[in-house]
Amino acid sequence: MTQSAFIRRTVVAVLFLGVVAAWGFLAATLLLDMERGWRIAAVLTAALSTEAFVWVGAGLLGWKAFESRKAIWRRLTGGGAA
Secondary structure: OOHHHHHHHHHHHHHHHHHHHHHHHHHHHHHOOOOHHHHHHHHHHHHHHHHHHHHHHHHHHOOHHHHHHHHHHHHHHOOOOO
16 A cells, blocks of 8 residues: 555544534534533534545545445436436
8 A cells, every 4th residue: 555545544534423423422412411502512513524534535545435426326217416
């Protein structure tokens, strides 16, 4: 594995851990019945971290995942637009 591939995979792994932590924070706010402000902050954190993970991951690891998704969607829907 080249150094650039290692760096890309490491960045994606760190982002993934951030997503897991954000969703864990959201689960904790719901399970512990925290105040509304904490829940809103947890939802925003989970949503933004997930979105960042998807787009940065796609940019670093390549667009092949999106191309595959389109092909699967076409197969499921009989050739319609994705």
